[in-house]
Amino acid sequence: MTKQKICIVGDGLSGLMTAAVLAKVPGVEVNLIAKKGTKIKDKRTTAISDTNLKFINQNITSLGQKLFWPSKKIELFYETSKGKINFLNLNEANSNLMYVFENDKVKSALMKEVLKNKTKLIRKDVKNLDEFKNYDLVILCMGGQSKIYNEMTKIRSIKKDYKEVAITGYVKHSFKILNASQFFLKEGPLAILPFSKNYFSFVWSVKKYFFKNNSKKITSLVKNKIVEMLKNKQDITISNIQSYPISLSLRRQYHQKNILILGEGLHTIHPVAGQGFNLVLRDIKKLKAIIKYYVGLGISIKNSYALNDFYNSRKPENTIMSLGVDATHSFFKQNKYLDPFKEIIVKNIKNNETLKKFSKIISNRGLSL
Numbered sequence: 001m002t003k004q005k006i007c008i009v010g011d012g013l014s015g016l017m018t019a020a021v022l023a024k025v026p027g028v029e030v031n032l033i034a035k036k037g038t039k040i041k042d043k044r045t046t047a048i049s050d051t052n053l054k055f056i057n058q059n060i061t062s063l064g065q066k067l068f069w070p071s072k073k074i075e076l077f078y079e080t081s082k083g084k085i086n087f088l089n090l091n092e093a094n095s096n097l098m099y100v101f102e103n104d105k106v107k108s109a110l111m112k113e114v115l116k117n118k119t120k121l122i123r124k125d126v127k128n129l130d131e132f133k134n135y136d137l138v139i140l141c142m143g144g145q146s147k148i149y150n151e152m153t154k155i156r157s158i159k160k161d162y163k164e165v166a167i168t169g170y171v172k173h174s175f176k177i178l179n180a181s182q183f184f185l186k187e188g189p190l191a192i193l194p195f196s197k198n199y200f201s202f203v204w205s206v207k208k209y210f211f212k213n214n215s216k217k218i219t220s221l222v223k224n225k226i227v228e229m230l231k232n233k234q235d236i237t238i239s240n241i242q243s244y245p246i247s248l249s250l251r252r253q254y255h256q257k258n259i260l261i262l263g264e265g266l267h268t269i270h271p272v273a274g275q276g277f278n279l280v281l282r283d284i285k286k287l288k289a290i291i292k293y294y295v296g297l298g299i300s301i302k303n304s305y306a307l308n309d310f311y312n313s314r315k316p317e318n319t320i321m322s323l324g325v326d327a328t329h330s331f332f333k334q335n336k337y338l339d340p341f342k343e344i345i346v347k348n349i350k351n352n353e354t355l356k357k358f359s360k361i362i363s364n365r366g367l368s369l
Contacts (some may be wrong), residue, residue: 003029004136004301006291009126010034013046013103014263014280015141016110019254021059021288023117027295031120031135043240044101044168045193045201047180047274049364052281060287062113067106068099069195071180077229078332078346079185080339084229087346090360097360098180098274100195129259137258137291144249144264152256160248160326164188165211166271167204167222167302169241174198174234183229184325184332189272190229202226205246218243232245246270250322254315255307262287269322270329275363279321282366317367331362 004027008019011034021236023030048056074097076088090097115121129151132138142148178200184186188205204222214221223238249268249369256263262283269276287310331342348356349355 003027003033004295005029005134006137006139006301007033007132007135008139010141010143010263011039011107011111011112011131012042012141012143012263013107013110013277014116014284015139016107017056017281018139018262018284018287019119020110020113020117021284022291023114023119024059025288025292025295027121028291030117031097031122032114033126036123036143036355042107043170043242045100045195046101046103046106047098047100048281049098049278050096052278055281055285060110060113062116063106063109067109068101070096071098071100071194072096073179074098074178075181077181077183078342080123080343085343085346085350086185087349088356088359089245089350090356090363092283092360096361097363100180100193100201101304102195104213130338132259135258136300136304139260139313140259140265141263141285142265144268146265149251149265152259153251153253153261155251155253157252157291158248158250162205162246162248162270162329163208164205164246165208165243166246167202167211167241167243169222169238170196171200171202171226172239173200173232173239175230175232178230185225185229187225189329189332190225191271191274192226192230193274196250205271208245211243238317240310241275248322248326250319252315254311258302258307260287260307260310267318267322269325272329272332273325273363275321275325275366278366279318282317282368285313286310320367 006022006028008015008030011032019030019032022028056063072092074090075086077084077086124146140148178194180194185189187208187210190202190204193201219238219241223236226236247268248270251261251266254266261281267279290306290309293302294301294306
């Protein structure tokens with residue numbers, strides 16, 4: 001039986017993960033197209049849920065557990081004029097709430113896995129969609145800014161410019177205990193993500209004008225803010241500082257014929273809840289199941305309802321989760337009129353065990369309950 005040909009465009013996290021997973025589906029042949037030239041190092045970290053790590057381990061055994069740093073506890077704080085309120089502590093005794101990994105290390109391991117699977121790697125710059133006529137399925141994982149998407153999507157996307165900048169970086173420390181934390185500060189949310197014994201990463205989302213006004217002293221500003229939040233006088237070293245603009249983008253059209261958009265090109269959300277790549281992994285999981293089903297029946301993906309099935313099954317969760325993150329971000333933004341009411345709400349959250357349980361389930365499994 002002739003194998004069905006799948007082309008994946010883009011060798012970022014989404015493209016590499018998709019290529020590594022789909023290469024294991026019987027009856028398909030995967031090609032991966034990557035840009036020419038030297039790759040820019042991605043010195044960031046990514047958080048994923050326990051359920052999503054299990055999916056990765058089931059499909060890509062070569063990655064190894066050492067690349068993923070576990071967290072059994074996540075603490076959430078809300079800053080007020082009187083200090084910080086520790087309003088939500090999520091704990092797990094017998095499992096982990098999430099895992100954090102370094103993007104560069106996982107991307108390197110995924111590329112080795114892709115090549116080991118004998119996936120054909122093609123180095124070239126894609127200019128238009130006419131280049132993919134010989135494939136049964138084309139999956140575009142080209143990031144959120146590619147103009148190629150405009151050739152296939154006619155329905156307007158849901159978009160929102162937060163007018164914010166995410167500042168990210170690594171912190172070396174010698175603390176004995178450090179939990180994953182989220183601080184809702186007056187300047188914007190600050191996430192602390194441990195990824196090894198002596199290192200954690202941070203993501204601080206601030207207004208563009210704040211970033212611009214403090215760009216020359218951003219390292220010292222970040223350092224002082226982290227020391228203040230963690231209340232630890234031990235010295236820390238900050239490195240790999242990067243920044244990027246934050247926006248919301250949700251495509252309402254996922255595909256055209258046999259060409260599918262995946263990854264950040266499909267949905268880009270605020271980093272405040274750490275759900276961006278979790279949604280991507282759930283997309284890949286569903287896509288694999290659908291492809292496996294149609295190929296197993298001997299039906300050509302190109303002439304099937306496979307991508308309609310993907311759209312119908314994934315759009316509801318992607319939309320609800322993305323808009324839910326947007327609502328969370330809006331709730332915690334500083335507002336002098338609403339802040340007194342927020343204090344009352346967050347204080348009541350602390351003792352709400354039902355909300356804690358629900359939060360853990362949604363963070364781990366999404367809406368696929």
